[in-house]
Amino acid sequence: MKVLVICDDFYHPSDVVRKGLQLLEGQEIQFDFIEDARNWFEQKMKDYDVVIFSKSNNISSSDTTPWMTPEVEEAFDRYVKQGGGLFVIHTGTTGYNNALKFRKLIGGVFNHHPEQCEVKIQAVKENPILDESSTFTIQDEHYFMDMEDSSEDIFMISTSKNGSQPAGWTRAEGKGRVCVITPGHNLEVWLKLEFQSILRKSLKWCSRIM
Template sequence: MKIGIICDDYWHPGTTVKQGLEPLGTEGFQFEFIQHASEWTRIWMDGQDAVVLAKSNQISARDKMPWLTDEIQAHFVDYVEQGKGLLVLHSGTVGYREERTFFELIGGVFNMHPEACQVTMSYTDEAMLPIETAKSFSMHDEHYYVEVIDERIHVFLTSTSEHGTQPAGWVREQGKGRVCVLTPGHFLEALKHPDYQAAIAGALKWCSGYHNKV
């Protein structure tokens, strides 16, 4: 499976995303990374079975100007509706509150997070993704608080800490395609947690429709 990854912003270095996701290459994923938003093209995106957005609404770590224009938002919607998959990972929910088309496509965006702490992830519906892992697992991470459009999403994973409980993973379908959002993963150790690696792999397989092909 060819997976395009858009990453790198001021708070979330692309190197962290790369190092966190590259171990999943053993699952059969072929990753292609874009770190500067100017490198994105629709042709590039169409060549991927699924795309991972792990970048807040910044052109790059050095350029904090927004990159997700109305035109690019429309391309993301069309990409999904034509039958492709989109996985929004951690920082991919950040800074998109006012980008209404994209907000509605992914079904939820970042609101805030307290200081990093111990967070427990619990599956509420394991059947949504092809995942073989524990029903819950804990790790040190940022506990993302999100604003979601409840009627547009199906939550399968929650995150709980001393600060409360939040949706941490959800899915939705639009047109012929699929969207999954996973909010954990600020630190490299969190991204590389074995149970979270399983969640990401399952999300990629679901988004790309892989589990329907085998």
């Protein structure tokens, strides 16, 4: 499986994503990275089975200029509808409130988060990504989301002292698939065994291996 990883923004440097994916490298998965959005172009995505999107609307961690133009939105929409897999993780939902086509494509965007706290992650139904009986706890930013519509298949929720929120959902769009998970600010979260399993299974689901 060839996976293009688009990451790196002011609050979420690429180092966390790179280290968080290292354990999956070589398990029949090849990762290539784009950190500066000026190096992105639509044609490049077509060479990959799945695009991991873990980047706020910043060109890079050192340049906070927004980069999601209507043309970029259209490109992601085409990629998925033509059969590509899009896996959006944590910060990939932030800064896109006004990118209407993109937020519709991914099914929801970040609204706010309280201070980091203990967050419980659990499955809400039988699904191919998170075992129905699985529950685990992390120290993380608890993302509160603005969901786009009712078509999302929510398979995972996050609960903290601040309430409960959708934390993982899937969507079918055209010939392609979209999976979104909201945890993942800290490297310790990415390296957690249960989170590694979610990453691996989400990639397989997006690429239609499962």
